[in-house]
Amino acid sequence: AQKITQTQPGMFVQEKEAVTLDCTYDTSDQSYGLFWYKQPSSGEMIFLIYQGSYDEQNATEGRYSLNFQKARKSANLVISASQLGDSAMYFCAMKGRDQGGKLIFGQGTELSVKP
Amino acid sequence: KAGVTQTPRYLIKTRGQQVTLSCSPISGHRSVSWYQQTPGQGLQFLFEYFSETQRNKGNFPGRFSGRQFSNSRSEMNVSTLELGDSALYLCASSLTVASPSVEQYFGPGTRLTVT
Numbered sequence: 001a002q003k004i005t006q007t008q009p010g011m012f013v014q015e016k017e018a019v020t021l022d023c024t025y026d027t028s029d030q031s032y033g034l035f036w037y038k039q040p041s042s043g044e045m046i047f048l049i050y051q052g053s054y055d056e057q058n059a060t061e062g063r064y065s066l067n068f069q070k071a072r073k074s075a076n077l078v079i080s081a082s083q084l085g086d087s088a089m090y091f092c093a094m095k096g097r098d099q100g101g102k103l104i105f106g107q108g109t110e111l112s113v114k115p
Numbered sequence: 116k117a118g119v120t121q122t123p124r125y126l127i128k129t130r131g132q133q134v135t136l137s138c139s140p141i142s143g144h145r146s147v148s149w150y151q152q153t154p155g156q157g158l159q160f161l162f163e164y165f166s167e168t169q170r171n172k173g174n175f176p177g178r179f180s181g182r183q184f185s186n187s188r189s190e191m192n193v194s195t196l197e198l199g200d201s202a203l204y205l206c207a208s209s210l211t212v213a214s215p216s217v218e219q220y221f222g223p224g225t226r227l228t229v230t
Contacts, residue, residue, distance in 0.1 A: 029215075031215055032215050033214075033215035033216050033217075035218070035219075037221070042223065043203055043205075043223060043224040043226065044221060044222065044223040044224065045205060045207070045221035046221070047218055047219070047220060047221075050216065050218060052215070052216050053215070091158065093158075095215045095217075096215060097214075097215055099171070099215070100146075100163050100165070100170045100171040100212040101146050101148040101163040101165075101170070101171065101207070101209055101212045101217070101219060102148070102160045102163060102171050102173070103148075103150075103158075103160065103207075103219060104160075105150075105157060105158035106157075107157050108157070
């Protein structure tokens with residue numbers, strides 16, 4: 001069975017500083033995808049970044065980067081230069097090779113950015 | 116390009132009633148997935164449709180059903196509503212379902228309250 005674990009229910013970061021949100025996963029699939037989504041209080045899930053299990057380089061998208069350590073089964077999200085608008089829930093998710101469109105989500109981390 | 120749209124955005128129903136939620140995917144996307152989000156259970160996969168066929172189903176009772184039309188728009192129906200069905204229902208669309216790397220884009224959700 002596939003599982004995503006996010007151990008940080010809530011985190012605080014000072015504006016303009018970097019922050020790392022932790023995510024570990026468990027799967028027996030060799031081919032899988034890892035995703036991070038942001039959910040503001042409005043409810044919409046916003047896609048941030050993707051990492052494939054066979055990708056050798058860590059994914060980056062603007063201020064977001066994914067620290068992928070396959071042997072440790074971790075896929076931490078790093079947000080650089082935090083902004084007040086980054087305050088939201090962040091979800092790590094995984095999709096396996098034979099899962100079609102089924103995403104398995106972690107419990108989420110609530111990030112608060114302080115001015 | 117318009118994003119995923121969901122209607123209605125908010126809904127209040129009484130126990131025992133039924134409800135139908137609608138999702139219009141991004142133009143050109145043929146896969147639609149549905150998720151239920153509650154504070155207690157987090158984000159859980161309901162089902163996925165591709166080319167009008169249900170491709171994958173989560174662990175929900177038969178009261179939850181869905182369908183997809185030829186224009187890729189999807190509806191989900193919940194019959195005999197229970198208090199525990201109160202949740203944010205999110206719809207996600209993607210181009211296809213064949214690969215773990217395919218990104219899913221979410222709509223704003225429908226917030227259902229059952230009284």
